[in-house]
Amino acid sequence: MPLSHSSKERPEFDRYADSYTDLHKVSVAASGEEPAYFSAYKAKYMASRARNVSLTPAILDFGCGVGNSVPHLREAFPSAVLHGSDPSSESIRLARSRLEDTATFLESGSEALPYADGMFDLVLVACVLHHIQPSERARWMAEIRRVMKPGAQLFIFEHNMLNPLTRKVVRECPFDEDAVFLSRSELLGLARYAGFGKIDARYVVFFPRQLATLRPLEPLLSWLPLGAQYVIEAIA
Template structure:
């Protein structure tokens, strides 16, 4: 998907997303908050408190509110290739620090960030560019910093349906969790932890306490990778 295509979908992103995940019984904000809660819990267990945070592929700022609520005093940079999406982000979140980049080199010095985060972005990027971009994310992380990557799980039928019916996912290519883990390793990240998430849709929410015991099972709607610099 090109920058121009993202610009076209910026104003209708939330509606398109809501239509595509209707079967999941949750809205966009639920999925965004779920991811940040996971990140915060991992960092809390590790005794880490990041000061500078990079939201890679931030789009219209889906993750900005839960990031800001969880890290109220931290610098958060919302990075994207689409100026149209970042424009919407600034309208929704006037205090957001946004940054446009060329899709290849991140415009930051080495070791700028303590934490990097990306949510369902890499399936929009050509596979030939993944390792290079992952290497750029690693470069702008300080030594000991962490990178959390969330992606759609191609083994989950509801996920495949959501992607197939969503206009802005027209050119999406889903990536298996272990293949994404291989790519982060090839980019130089020292460790990666793969976990599967979002097993139960809204009508089965009462079963969600069981998810912690199922994170090894490659059937969740999405997966996360926790990588260390």
């Protein structure tokens, strides 16, 4: 779900809450996959790359929207304590009504996350930052770091602006009307500025369902800027 902290835009996010999943389904139709595929992809990726995580890690889904990533995070991390945060009150209401037994959901404020310092072992930011105004991104990256434990891992997935199909999907998606792409180099710079270390970047999501038999090759292509998205991994 889009995450913005502008009071002017916030009602728009509430307006899309009920229709978000259906709109997302339409927007990714060209891939041959349902939205759940992409949520599961991110959760599995995190699980495959998580290091030195406790048996019951605290995980934050930053910009969780209606909570569509949460069931997949639960499957990937069965014993985790899951939290979701989003500025859209309507999205949080829907997330709670669907998943109150799976995760704790809190509406985020306009200046800070509603969590104590050093609370989380893992943080997922799934295609959220392009909905935050560029001038606000550094501040929110610092805020994400604030709520992470020392040594905690951050996973940020973003749309690859170099992929023409991705640009088309974003351009035609109603809830992406405010989107401002981040280049991989910009996001790497934001992570460094916020004080993260051991920063890594990889391109991901290369093949549509019609070419699913080639997906095992994707880790070998992580250097190639043709993936539909890219992921930044960093240590707090």
